[in-house]
Structure formats: C-alpha cells, structure tokens
Amino acid sequence: MxxxxxxxxxxxxxxxxxxxxxxxxxxxxxxxxxxxxxxxxxxxxxxxxxxxxxxxxxxxxxxxxxxLDSLSGIESIDKENGTVTVFGGTRLYQVGEELGKEGFSQENLGDINVQSVAGAISTGTHGTGLQFGNISTQVTRLWLVTAAGEVLPISKSENAHYFNACLVSLGTLGIIVKVTLKIIESPIYEYISNQIEYPLLEKNLTQLIETNRHFEFYLFPYSDLVQIKTMNISNQKPKSLRLHHFKNLLLENYLFFILSEICRLFPNTCRFISRLSSKSVGRTSIAAHSYQLFATPRIVKFREIEYCIPLQHLLPAIQEIRECIQVQKHKVHFPIECRMVKADDIWLSPSYKRESAYIAFHMYKGMPYEDYFHDMEQIMKKYDGRPHWGKMHNRNNNDLYNLYPMLTDFLTIRDELDPFGLFLNGYLKDLLTEADLNYKQEVQ
Missing domain, CATH: 3.30.43.10 (Uridine Diphospho-n-acetylenolpyruvylglucosamine Reductase, domain 2)
Incomplete structure (x- = not known):
C-alpha cells in the first residue's frame, strides 16, 4: 500500500x-x-x-x-436486475465509459463527472431533471467501513435503519468502499442548447421543467438573454462529439478564461462581458449517448455557492436575483446555473421531502466574491434554501436544525457508528457536533 x-x-x-x-x-x-x-x-x-x-x-x-483512487473499478454488472457494483474510488466518468461498452448508463449525472462515486454520494451531487433525484438516490446498497474497522453492508434490507442516513453523510459515518447503483439501458439523447429572451423564460418556465427529461438554464448578469439546455430521448443515430467537445473546450473554457482574466484585471468590464457572453450563445443540437452529454470539462477555476430551494420559489427567486445584481452593481460575469431535482427521503439531502431547484453562483478565482455571495445567500435564505454540502456557504449549526428535520436522528446514528469522532475534523465538529450541543442547550 x-x-x-x-x-x-x-x-x-x-x-x-x-x-x-x-x-x-x-x-x-x-x-x-x-x-x-x-x-x-x-x-x-x-x-x-x-x-x-x-x-x-x-x-x-x-x-x-x-x-480511494487505487480502490476503483467496476466489480460486476447485473444486467437482469439493472445494477452495477463499483468500488468507492471509481470516478463517475469511468463508470459511464465502462457501462457504455455494455449498453448501459446511470439515469442521471451532474455537469462534472470527475468525482469519485463515494464522494459524489457523500455530498449529494446532482444533475437536473424533475424525474430524477440526486446521485445518492441511485444507490441500492453500499459497504461502509466503520470506526471499528468493520465492513458493514447497508441497504433497505440489511442494516436498513442506517440506509437513509448513509446516502448523504459527508463521510462522517464511515468510509464508503463499495456501492451498488441502479442503471438503465443507455438512451440516445438529443442535446439542444439555445438562447431565449428572459420574459419568454418566465412565461414558459413551468412547461420547460415539466416537458423535458433534463432541463437547465443559465442567467447572465445584466442581460435579458438566457441560455437553456434540454436533453430528451431521441431516435436519431449517435453522432461524433469531436466538434461538440472542441467548441465546449474552446468557448466555455479557453475563451471564457481570457474574458475572465479581463474581468479580474478590469472589474468594470464585467457588465459588458456578461452581455457579450450571453449574445455568443448560439443554437447547438447533437445526438449521442446520455452519459456522453451530461458533463462538460471545467478548466476555468472559480468560487461557488449553490442553494437548493423549493421548486415553487424558483421564479420569484430568480426575479429577485436579477434585480439585486442590477441594484447592487455586483461585478460578476459568470452565468447563474439553475437545475431541477426530484424530492427524496435521504436525511441530509438538500432535496429532502421537496421538489427542488438548485441555483449556483460563481465568481472567477482571484476576484472578490464576499459581497456578491452574501447578497445571493440572503435571497436563498428568504426562500428556505438549503446549501449544497460541497459548496461554500455561511449557514451555522442552528440554521441546519431548522433546515433538516432529521438532523437529530442523523447525529444519533453518527454517535453510534463513530462514538469517538474518528471521521470528524474541526469544520465538521463546528457544523454538526456543536449543532447538537447548542440545540440541546437552547431546548433546556
């Protein structure tokens, strides 16, 4: 080793x-x-x-x-029951490539696929599409190395009382070393990216969410143009993605890096560059296997916050976001990403018991982000926002008790599986353990 x-x-x-x-x-x-x-x-x-x-x-x-990089790879594919068993360090793109050779895929993925399976599960990584939950909802069984060094199989039929706690656990219950995931026969999708006027988005938002298998949109600060992306099952034959990937790499990475550097050096150009970026969005259509279309490469580094709000609050939230950026004159050029996720019953999932909209805010690395993120976070708080566990946020332990009704039950299981805090660090002690203590003191 x-x-x-x-x-x-x-x-x-x-x-x-x-x-x-x-x-x-x-x-x-x-x-x-x-x-x-x-x-x-x-x-x-x-x-x-x-x-x-x-x-x-x-x-x-x-x-x-x-x-867990050396503990990776697919152990087995059960085509009859529609599952794949993989080791915890396996990267999502590896799962996609290997399943694709057998004609299968995961039902949904996020827009980044370099995460390990165990990491994606532990933080509640998600894609978009109201028919689908986050990646953790695809898990049917997992194997956890506990603080005692024991390997514990967990599913709805084995150690079932741990199941909904383990699916999003921030790595605080043990080490996820192996996972069984639901899979589907790999569909051919038609991916369409297009530009529309913001008033048209407002008018058709519900229809776009409900009639597309996968739908997301990007708001550009200071612009009335919106980029919308859809993916739906198609009868078309798969086409080469070489040109599609080249355009993504060239436009969304190298060219955007140059524009971002201009904004960093000359912040007053942010408004102009955001509008320029929105106008550069053209119509793109490509047919390919689903796992080939979900993710895009990310070379440009940034800071990010992302919040999950009840879906019914999406429209008023984005209206307020656009207004706030205009009024406060925030120097930001990164588009705001909006995705939709199905409700689930996972205790620490941001989508717990509610159909959700995830709204992500980015700031280019090296540019001041504090004021912008603060204002966006205040709007998200207003709409009962739960922070993505892997993204920057300023929610404290008392906030979490109001946001997660099963947090007390989760911490009870955490204490049972790891009584001496083997899998905690200072950040998680402040976020979770101290929350329990503060809550108990307030109740007393």
Whole structure:
C-alpha cells in the first residue's frame, strides 16, 4: 500500500489546503479496515479525499487522509436486475465509459463527472431533471467501513435503519468502499442548447421543467438573454462529439478564461462581458449517448455557492436575483446555473421531502466574491434554501436544525457508528457536533 508523508493537499478550487501527517492509498477493502484500526489505536482522525471538487473544508486534516483512487473499478454488472457494483474510488466518468461498452448508463449525472462515486454520494451531487433525484438516490446498497474497522453492508434490507442516513453523510459515518447503483439501458439523447429572451423564460418556465427529461438554464448578469439546455430521448443515430467537445473546450473554457482574466484585471468590464457572453450563445443540437452529454470539462477555476430551494420559489427567486445584481452593481460575469431535482427521503439531502431547484453562483478565482455571495445567500435564505454540502456557504449549526428535520436522528446514528469522532475534523465538529450541543442547550 502506498503511503505519502509531508505532502500538502489542495482541493480543485484552491479554497483550502491541508498538511496531513500521512496520506494513504489503499487498494483493497481490507487495507482500508487496517488503516482505520491503526488510526483508532494511535488516536488519529481520518478524512477521505476524492477528486477534491468540494469547495468547503470537508476533508481538511492535519492527521490522516485516505485516497480511494487505487480502490476503483467496476466489480460486476447485473444486467437482469439493472445494477452495477463499483468500488468507492471509481470516478463517475469511468463508470459511464465502462457501462457504455455494455449498453448501459446511470439515469442521471451532474455537469462534472470527475468525482469519485463515494464522494459524489457523500455530498449529494446532482444533475437536473424533475424525474430524477440526486446521485445518492441511485444507490441500492453500499459497504461502509466503520470506526471499528468493520465492513458493514447497508441497504433497505440489511442494516436498513442506517440506509437513509448513509446516502448523504459527508463521510462522517464511515468510509464508503463499495456501492451498488441502479442503471438503465443507455438512451440516445438529443442535446439542444439555445438562447431565449428572459420574459419568454418566465412565461414558459413551468412547461420547460415539466416537458423535458433534463432541463437547465443559465442567467447572465445584466442581460435579458438566457441560455437553456434540454436533453430528451431521441431516435436519431449517435453522432461524433469531436466538434461538440472542441467548441465546449474552446468557448466555455479557453475563451471564457481570457474574458475572465479581463474581468479580474478590469472589474468594470464585467457588465459588458456578461452581455457579450450571453449574445455568443448560439443554437447547438447533437445526438449521442446520455452519459456522453451530461458533463462538460471545467478548466476555468472559480468560487461557488449553490442553494437548493423549493421548486415553487424558483421564479420569484430568480426575479429577485436579477434585480439585486442590477441594484447592487455586483461585478460578476459568470452565468447563474439553475437545475431541477426530484424530492427524496435521504436525511441530509438538500432535496429532502421537496421538489427542488438548485441555483449556483460563481465568481472567477482571484476576484472578490464576499459581497456578491452574501447578497445571493440572503435571497436563498428568504426562500428556505438549503446549501449544497460541497459548496461554500455561511449557514451555522442552528440554521441546519431548522433546515433538516432529521438532523437529530442523523447525529444519533453518527454517535453510534463513530462514538469517538474518528471521521470528524474541526469544520465538521463546528457544523454538526456543536449543532447538537447548542440545540440541546437552547431546548433546556
């Protein structure tokens, strides 16, 4: 087993870094169990790193980090029952490629596919489409290495009382080493990207959400033009994606990087560049397998907050967002991404018990983001917003009790599975453990 010492670890966005004592790279479940048992003996804490695409300090640690990159790959595909079993470190794009060879795919994915399966599940990663929940809803079974070093299978029929807590757990209940996911026969989708006027979006928003299998839209600050993207099942034959990927790489990455650098150096150009970007959105149509279309490459680095609000609040929320940016004259040029997700019953899922709209706000790396994010977060709070666990936010532990009705039950299970806080760091203690203490004090 590979072990590294004295290495500084940074997340993708460089919003934080860690100087862990050790980073372990186990290649088997038995090795993961052995590391956990050793950590318990030595009094060390453990956090698990995936692709590093969380913006928050979820995996920050001066003790031990575990990477599951060497514990990856597909163990088996059950075509008859429509499931695939993969190891926790498997990247989502690997799952897509391997399933695609067999004519299958996951039913939905986010717009980034470099995350590990375990990391995507743990943080509630999602795509878009009101027929579909977040990626955690695709899980039928998982295997968790607990703080005792034991491997615990969890499903609706095995240790079922843990199931809805483990599906979004922030890595605080144990280490997810293997997962069984629901899969479908890979459909051919027609992907369409187009530009419409904002009043037309307002008028047709409900219809667009309800009549498209996958639908999302992008608001451009200071512009009345909106980009809408849809994906629906098609009878067309798959086409080469080479030109499509080239355009995405050229326009949405390299050219946008240059425009972003101009905004960083000359912030007063943000309004002009945002409007210019909105006008550059042309109509694109391509037919391909679903797993090939969900994600796009991300080279331009940014800061991000993302909130999940009840779907019925989406229209008034985006109206208020547009007005706030205009009035406050925020220097921002990144479009605002809006996606829809089905309600679920996962305890710490932002979509728990409500059909949801996710609204994501970005700021280019190196540009001041505090005032913009603060104002956007205030709007999200007004509409009962729950923060995405992997994105930046300023919600405190007391807020979380109001937002997550099952948080007390989750913490009870957390204490049961990890009574000595082996899988916690300072950030999570402040966010979760102290929430329990504060809540109890207030009740008393």
């Amino acid at each position: 590979k072990t590294v010492q004295g290495l500084t670890w940074k997340n993708w966005a460089h919003t934080f870094e860690s100087q862990p004592e050790k980073i372990f790279y186990p290649s088997s479940i038995n090795e993961v169990s052995a590391i956990v048992k050793e950590a318990e003996i030595e009094g060390k804490t453990i956090r698990v790193i995936g692709a590093g695409h969380s913006f928050t300090r979820l995996v920050e640690s001066d003790d031990w980090l575990i990477s």
